[in-house]
Amino acid sequence: MVRLAEHKELTENKAIQNAKLTVKVYIPLVQHFGRPCDKILVKPNDLVKTGQMIATSESGLFSPVHASASGKVSVITDWLHPVLGRAKAVIIESDGRDEKNYNEPAARKEIDAYSAEKIREIIFNAGIVGMGGAGFPTHIKLKPSKPVDTFILNGAECEPYLTTDHRLMVEHANEIIEGAKIVLKVLGIDNCIVAIEDNKPEAVEIFKKHLPAGFKLKILKTYYPQGGEKQLIKEILNKEVPSGGLPFDIGVVVQNVATVFAIYEAVDKNKPLYERVVSVTGSCIENPGNFLVRIGTTVRDLIQECGGFKKEPAKVVFGGPMMGIAQFSLDVPVIKTTSGIVFFSKEELVVREDRVCCRCARCIDVCPARIMPAIITMAAEKERWDIAKDYDALDCIECGLCSYICPAKRDLVHLIKYAKSRIKK
Ligand code: SF4
Ligand code: SF4
Structure with missing residues (x-):
């Protein structure tokens, strides 16, 4: 990272x-x-x-x-x-x-009595999807096919420039915590870890003040791409999501703070x-x-x-x-x-030039998915999708770090995205 x-x-x-x-x-x-x-x-x-x-x-x-x-x-x-x-x-x-x-939301007593199934139905009807970028339907994510024991509330927001999660945490901490409690209820667990990077001290202080019993706050050093689900799980729990797998394969669900805020608004405000x-x-x-x-x-x-x-x-x-x-x-x-x-x-634009790889291996050093962008992209240029697949192109999280670091200014992530689409065909 x-x-x-x-x-x-x-x-x-x-x-x-x-x-x-x-x-x-x-x-x-x-x-x-x-x-x-x-x-x-x-x-x-x-x-x-x-x-x-x-x-x-x-x-x-x-x-x-x-x-x-x-x-x-x-x-x-x-x-x-x-x-x-x-x-x-x-x-x-x-x-x-x-x-x-x-309509106006139901009475507090009625909301508190909602079953997990009823809450999932509300989340589905409200059209909630992962708002951190992936857009995975939330009602499905909250019905994992394997037992989970940990919910990570993702407040890392590691992309440069973006501050929406930060502002939501500063201005709506209570609502986000209520949303996290709803997620715990749906999952039937009581273990929530709130993950915030140390470049958001205001959000960290607010969450420290508002954190209910049973919630843990994990302050992370600021690195990119810390906010990726797999990277977050590795950093916090020192567990690895298997290649091709999902967080629930190792008992974890991750949701970003904007999604959890939307869950709160759907369940508590009927919105x-x-x-x-x-x-x-x-x-x-x-x-x-x-x-x-x-x-x-x-x-x-x-x-x-x-x-x-x-x-x-x-x-x-x-x-x-x-x-x-x-x-x-x-x-x-x-x-x-x-x-x-x-x-x-x-x-401010970096012009990508598709120059020849000088085999410096920097892209391999930085890759958070621990794959080999240099090899995969060379395979992609030769349309050898079989080789790209063998080198785990599908594990790429499209973070862009390899392109960012490449001294030859090769557009590695673009080629890897293309290779992934060809492999999936
Ligand atoms: S874009 Fe993919 S290949 Fe490149 S560094 Fe990120 S995860 Fe690795
Ligand atoms: S960083 Fe660029 S030049 Fe270096 S090995 Fe990777 S693709 Fe080649």
């Missing part, structure tokens, strides 16, 4: 602000790991309310999606998607009234996941900040929220600079997994 320049000072002390409701929201029918929602519950000209479920599926791995504004469905069509390029989306014209579809906190940051933005943003809001609308550009960006990335995805249009919408949008100037 490596210590990176953090650039978090741009937004780490900026309190979460509500972004304005926009005239239109563009809500993709796939915002999760799995298949797109294929049962669309609305049609053009239908009136919808904020939080109303607008698409779901009958089967498979998926998570329903909800309207993020009240108003009229204008069209259902292919639209830009920050991960997939394009995907089917429901476009809603807001009426500006923001009328909610969901579906139709908005999230997003860091809008980078040297090109006039007023970088952390914004509570409706799902489906476009980058173009968010830029207005931040006072526009102070210089022309050369690159826009969804997520952080290490694992994020570059965008080609400002009309792409925020989805459930969008933790940040970073705008880079021309001077």
Whole structure:
């Protein structure tokens, strides 16, 4: 693992602000790991309310999606998607009234009596997915097929620039802890470890004050990619998730703080996941900040929220600079997994040149998955997917460290991602 320049000072002390409701929201029918929602519950000209479920599926791995504004469905069509390029989306014209579809929460006594199954059903109906980036449907993750004994609440947020988890921990520690208690109840365990990196002293102090009995706080040294599930488990428990395996194979469930906050809001407030906190940051933005943003809001609308550009960006990335995805249009919408949008100037860009590997082995030294990026990428260049597979390309967590460290400026992570997609075919 490596210590990176953090650039978090741009937004780490900026309190979460509500972004304005926009005239239109563009809500993709796939915002999760799995298949797109294929049962669309609305049609053009239908009136919808904020939080109303607008698409779901009958089967498979998926998570329903909800309207993020009240108003009229204008069209259902292919639209830009920050991960997939394009995907089917429901476009809603807001009426500006923001009328909610969901009712007041149940009485405290009733909520406290919910069974694990009832809570999972609420989490499913609220459309909650892993908000740290993976987008895995949370109701599935909270039904592990093997016994678990440890829940790790992931507040590491190791990507440079991003500060959404940090601000949530500073401003909503109690709610996150209540969400963690709900997760423990669903898993039927009582062991929660809260993991926070030492570059977030304010969050650490707040959690120290609020931590209930039975919860442990683990303060981690700041390294990248500490926030990856497997790296976090290794660091905290000194246990390794087997190659091709998942944390529950060794009795662990990990959820990031934004997801746990969404679980709290679904169970205690009856609120579906139709908005999230997003860091809008980078040297090109006039007023970088952390914004509570409706799902489906476009980058173009968010830029207005931040006072526009102070210089022309050369690159826009969804997520952080290490694992994020570059965008080609400002009309792409925020989805459930969008933790940040970073705008880079021309001077900040690293030009990848695909030069020949000088066999320095630095990529191998830094790789947290302990695989050999140099060999895998050479195999990929020769389209030898069999060799790439034998060298465990599928264990790559796409952290980007190998590309970052490579003195030949080879675009290693790009090649490995491609190799993974070919192996899976
Ligand atoms: S091979 Fe994958 S896991 Fe290893 S450093 Fe490169 S991107 Fe990260
Ligand atoms: S860091 Fe770059 S140059 Fe060095 S071994 Fe890896 S791929 Fe080759």
